[in-house]
Amino acid sequence: MSGGATPAALPGAWSLGLRRGALEIRQFVRQRDAVVFTFAFPVVFLALFASIFHDTVEGSGVTASQLYAAGMVAAGIMSTSFQSLGISIAVERDEKVLRRLRGTPMPPASYFFGKVWLVLVTGLAETAVLLLVGTVVFDLDLPASAAKWFAFAWIFALGLTGCALLGIAVSSLPRSGKSASSVVVLPFLILQFISGVFIPVGQIPGWLLDVGALFPLKWMCQGLRGVFLPESAAVLEQAGDWEYGKVALVLGAWVLGGLALCLLTFRWKGRRDG
Amino acid sequence: MTHNAVEVRGLRKRYGEVTAVDGLDLTIRRGEVFGLLGPNGAGKSTTVEILQGHRARDGGEVSVLGADPATAGRAWRSRVGIVWQDESAPAELTVRETVAHFARYYPAPRDPEAVISLVGLEAKRDQRVKALSGGQRRRLDVALGVIGGPELLLLDEPTTGFDPAARRQFWELIRLLAAEGTTIVLTTHYLEEAEALADRLAVIKRGRVVAEGEPGELRARFGTGATVEWTGPDGAPRRVRTATPTRTVTELAARTGGEVPGLRVTRPTLEDVYLRLTGQVTDADDGGGDDGGGAGGAPRTEESR
Numbered sequence A: 001m002s003g004g005a006t007p008a009a010l011p012g013a014w015s016l017g018l019r020r021g022a023l024e025i026r027q028f029v030r031q032r033d034a035v036v037f038t039f040a041f042p043v044v045f046l047a048l049f050a051s052i053f054h055d056t057v058e059g060s061g062v063t064a065s066q067l068y069a070a071g072m073v074a075a076g077i078m079s080t081s082f083q084s085l086g087i088s089i090a091v092e093r094d095e096k097v098l099r100r101l102r103g104t105p106m107p108p109a110s111y112f113f114g115k116v117w118l119v120l121v122t123g124l125a126e127t128a129v130l131l132l133v134g135t136v137v138f139d140l141d142l143p144a145s146a147a148k149w150f151a152f153a154w155i156f157a158l159g160l161t162g163c164a165l166l167g168i169a170v171s172s173l174p175r176s177g178k179s180a181s182s183v184v185v186l187p188f189l190i191l192q193f194i195s196g197v198f199i200p201v202g203q204i205p206g207w208l209l210d211v212g213a214l215f216p217l218k219w220m221c222q223g224l225r226g227v228f229l230p231e232s233a234a235v236l237e238q239a240g241d242w243e244y245g246k247v248a249l250v251l252g253a254w255v256l257g258g259l260a261l262c263l264l265t266f267r268w269k270g271r272r273d274g
Numbered sequence B: 001m002t003h004n005a006v007e008v009r010g011l012r013k014r015y016g017e018v019t020a021v022d023g024l025d026l027t028i029r030r031g032e033v034f035g036l037l038g039p040n041g042a043g044k045s046t047t048v049e050i051l052q053g054h055r056a057r058d059g060g061e062v063s064v065l066g067a068d069p070a071t072a073g074r075a076w077r078s079r080v081g082i083v084w085q086d087e088s089a090p091a092e093l094t095v096r097e098t099v100a101h102f103a104r105y106y107p108a109p110r111d112p113e114a115v116i117s118l119v120g121l122e123a124k125r126d127q128r129v130k131a132l133s134g135g136q137r138r139r140l141d142v143a144l145g146v147i148g149g150p151e152l153l154l155l156d157e158p159t160t161g162f163d164p165a166a167r168r169q170f171w172e173l174i175r176l177l178a179a180e181g182t183t184i185v186l187t188t189h190y191l192e193e194a195e196a197l198a199d200r201l202a203v204i205k206r207g208r209v210v211a212e213g214e215p216g217e218l219r220a221r222f223g224t225g226a227t228v229e230w231t232g233p234d235g236a237p238r239r240v241r242t243a244t245p246t247r248t249v250t251e252l253a254a255r256t257g258g259e260v261p262g263l264r265v266t267r268p269t270l271e272d273v274y275l276r277l278t279g280q281v282t283d284a285d286d287g288g289g290d291d292g293g294g295a296g297g298a299p300r301t302e303e304s305r
Helices: A013-030 A032-052 A064-094 A097-102 A108-137 A146-170 A180-194 A206-212 A216-228 A231-236 A244-265 B044-052 B095-103 B112-118 B134-146 B164-179 B191-197 B215-222 B245-256 B270-277 B283-287
Strands: B004-015 B018-029 B033-037 B059-064 B080-083 B152-156 B183-188 B200-205 B208-213 B226-231 B237-242 B264-266
Touching: A013 A032, A013 A108, A013 B095, A032 A064, A032 A108, A064 A097, A064 A108, A064 A146, A064 A180, A064 A216, A064 A231, A097 A108, A108 A146, A146 A180, A146 A216, A146 A244, A180 A206, A180 A216, A206 A216, A216 A244, B004 B044, B004 B183, B018 B044, B018 B183, B018 B200, B018 B208, B033 B044, B033 B191, B044 B059, B044 B152, B044 B183, B080 B134, B095 B112, B095 B134, B112 B134, B134 B152, B134 B164, B164 B183, B164 B191, B183 B191, B191 B270, B200 B215, B200 B270, B208 B215, B208 B270, B215 B270, B226 B245, B237 B245
Parallel strands: B033 B183, B033 B200, B080 B152, B152 B183
Antiparallel strands: B004 B018, B004 B059, B200 B208, B226 B237, B226 B264
């Protein structure tokens, strides 16, 4: 907080953003069902898929379980960013929490900074839980080299940011808070099927993969497989390679595109509030 | 610098085919409690939302604390407090956390603990918002509206859904804030509320101000005359509206030669004035029953203006 020399000075957007972040995290933790839903969902799916399909994939030197573990980390990142923001902001808009904030001198940027902190903390926690389950139960190996950890860091950061912005944009679509979860969960579920989370990319028709390739999740999965799987598994990819350059390009484009989409479509009021 | 907190000239707002506000003029002075009174759909809420800067207008001039709410920035927002009808506060936070957090948004906020006491939520300060009753939530809404120490407080139907006791407690709170010098604008469709709180009020009908002034002044201006009631010789109740009740009573006394049975003389209440101004009661409804034939030609008053 700034000092008392100019008592009329408005508080800064960044420091208010930190306070909002702390508040968002406190609220999230106190909603026990939301915590369970957010964290348990990907873990349950990982446990199911990796237990049902666990054979070694021919010629790749990895098991199906390892493939799922890497993909599920990507889905976990998208769940804590895209899904949780898409639903929670729609509900906050419907319950007029947003309109109330707009009636205060809080800078709009602080609201978004607060969401960034929330998503960052929950995203890291979700990833940690999935990596723990993946390594302990499903033979996932943590990367051994600094270069791979670096790749993990930028895929996490770009993927989380892009999906968070996409979540903020999608929150404007539901007509009410009640319909938010179905409007947000359905596209996320579809993406998980066509991006290589639930079904290995080798078994998905090419045109569906191409549709999935328009969105960030496919590239997050692919990049994370590159991070967590041995080089021998690259043959399973569509291009026979992890394509880090393309991953960075698409995820970076989604960060910029998502930002533009948010700026164009974000509403503080519900549709019925005019 | 203007002495008026709010100045509105020729305000217009349409929703598709419906004209909600139709050339509305308002002047609200600094430090006064101003009531916007009118039936549902008269344009009260739309007007207040335009004053808050939350709704775009189609025409007219609006100045709130010297700025146009449509374009005013953060500094202006920190001087205006808002209490809505249907807001919700984050359910998982406690009263204290919520008020203390909102205080952070303002350059010179009031002390959160003092504000919690002011609205009478001391006993609930560590309760989560979701555990509060409806009336307690409204008190929290007011706390969030005044935490920034606003010069102007805008309240849209603040006591809708309150029981009478809660309403009276709320009035005390408003009087307390007014005594501290806050300019207060409130909409209501409860006439007693406007009469109890407002220094001045405007009656709105179909998006226009049909009457404006102090409650007593409105009553005097629009509620001229009195109603004389008595029981006729046939035992049926009689009633007449007149500008000269004393003459009517004298004539009646002369005719009955003593006590007039069931005699009652009433001046119109503000409610009578309000209902007639907003067209919820017409002169035909009101004058009903005996048209005064037995009162010996007492003059009827002209009601409409």
